[in-house]
Amino acid sequence: MATQERGTRSRHSILESAARVFDERGYDAASTNDILARTGLTRGALYHHFPSKEAIAVALVTAHSEALVVPDRAVKLQAVIDLTLEFAQRLQHDPVLRASVRLAVEQTSFSRPPQTAYEQSGAAILALLRQAEEQGEILPGVDIQEATSTIVGAFTGLQLMSQVYSNRADLPERIGAFWRFMLPGLATPGLLGRLHTTVTVPAEDV
Amino acid sequence: MATQERGTRSRHSILESAARVFDERGYDAASTNDILARTGLTRGALYHHFPSKEAIAVALVTAHSEALVVPDRAVKLQAVIDLTLEFAQRLQHDPVLRASVRLAVEQTSFSRPPQTAYEQSGAAILALLRQAEEQGEILPGVDIQEATSTIVGAFTGLQLMSQVYSNRADLPERIGAFWRFMLPGLATPGLLGRLHTTVTVPAEDV
Numbered sequence: 001m002a003t004q005e006r007g008t009r010s011r012h013s014i015l016e017s018a019a020r021v022f023d024e025r026g027y028d029a030a031s032t033n034d035i036l037a038r039t040g041l042t043r044g045a046l047y048h049h050f051p052s053k054e055a056i057a058v059a060l061v062t063a064h065s066e067a068l069v070v071p072d073r074a075v076k077l078q079a080v081i082d083l084t085l086e087f088a089q090r091l092q093h094d095p096v097l098r099a100s101v102r103l104a105v106e107q108t109s110f111s112r113p114p115q116t117a118y119e120q121s122g123a124a125i126l127a128l129l130r131q132a133e134e135q136g137e138i139l140p141g142v143d144i145q146e147a148t149s150t151i152v153g154a155f156t157g158l159q160l161m162s163q164v165y166s167n168r169a170d171l172p173e174r175i176g177a178f179w180r181f182m183l184p185g186l187a188t189p190g191l192l193g194r195l196h197t198t199v200t201v202p203a204e205d206v
Numbered sequence: 207m208a209t210q211e212r213g214t215r216s217r218h219s220i221l222e223s224a225a226r227v228f229d230e231r232g233y234d235a236a237s238t239n240d241i242l243a244r245t246g247l248t249r250g251a252l253y254h255h256f257p258s259k260e261a262i263a264v265a266l267v268t269a270h271s272e273a274l275v276v277p278d279r280a281v282k283l284q285a286v287i288d289l290t291l292e293f294a295q296r297l298q299h300d301p302v303l304r305a306s307v308r309l310a311v312e313q314t315s316f317s318r319p320p321q322t323a324y325e326q327s328g329a330a331i332l333a334l335l336r337q338a339e340e341q342g343e344i345l346p347g348v349d350i351q352e353a354t355s356t357i358v359g360a361f362t363g364l365q366l367m368s369q370v371y372s373n374r375a376d377l378p379e380r381i382g383a384f385w386r387f388m389l390p391g392l393a394t395p396g397l398l399g400r401l402h403t404t405v406t407v408p409a410e411d412v
Contacts, residue, residue, distance in 0.1 A: 026234075026312070028232075028234070028235065029234065105311065105312075106311075106312050115370055115371065118367055118370065118371075143383075146383045149367070149380065149383070150360075150364070150380070150383055150384050150387055152363075152367065153360065153363045153364035153366070153367040153368075153380060153384075154356075154359065154360035154363055154364065154384065156362075156364075156366055156367060157358075157360055157361065157363025157366065158359035158360065158363065160311060160359070160362055160363065161324055161355070161358065161359040161362060162359075164321055164324065165321065165324075174355065174356070174359060177349075177352045177356055178356050178359075180391060181353065181356055181388050181392060182387050182388060182391065183391065184390040184391040185386060185387040185388065185389065185391060186387060
């Protein structure tokens, strides 16, 4: 049991160190030596968990999907907004998430399908928009698949721009602004005034 | 005169070859050898025009700004939409533009301020939105600086996503969809029905 715990801790330590190296240098410039230097583990211990740099990157991309926590909200459009705002906040600090986003955005020799990150986010948002549609929250005539792609694509670019301008400090504000422009073309008029687009969501469910 | 023309042609040939190499491999993996191999020029001829790989990249980023042709439209919001749609179409085929966008989006050792590409696009769009506001095309209460950042950021991510899914074949459609969601939060209701969000803009000015 103690051995297993130690194993889980090493695995996590490798992932977090690798994430910092990938986030700072990008996939191609990162080496397993850099990663080892940060973990203090032996090469043997590293290869016990991950046979290659690519295997580490695959695990990081999976972590991206696990980070997509779907908030429980009665109003499903609010759940979509909060999902993006919470993801924005986690991107400010979480090295694993930052690395997974950089892996998704840059063209490198890392050979996983580059669609993965977009599809993971898209699936979570599309499911919520379907529920929103069933609950009558969506304007008639809106193509929710198109809305999903627009939200995922816009988020991708807004976080890149925010990284360049403020190391993502202003990301939640940029995402909030995006929603204020997007919602009148997406939500029914009666719902519009009830949706929050800032991080300070009231404690009670909307 | 003949010499000068030959010089201009070599310069253009270097830029276009370099753009293809940067677009395919990224800045760090591209070498001046790769670029020379494509131009058929000597190293001396290359250095005559550009003292370094970085100097070529700087010239490519400048080309990005020159590609932002502001369409002449009576309705200034239509000019903004058409600017993005035309840029989307050029991104499908123009190697210089594709390379300049990749240089803007990826974190590499290229040391120019990464804001440059965002600011060039932002300045063109903001100027048009100011005119649109003066002409009464913008909803009251809209912050046009915020609208500009949202448009530039969303475009950046939508073109990345389109590149991954279709090598940018579906980019104009994705940009059109973005505008259909964005415009109800940006344009006055009377104008909404008159704005075109597809590439097939009628020949006469709107």
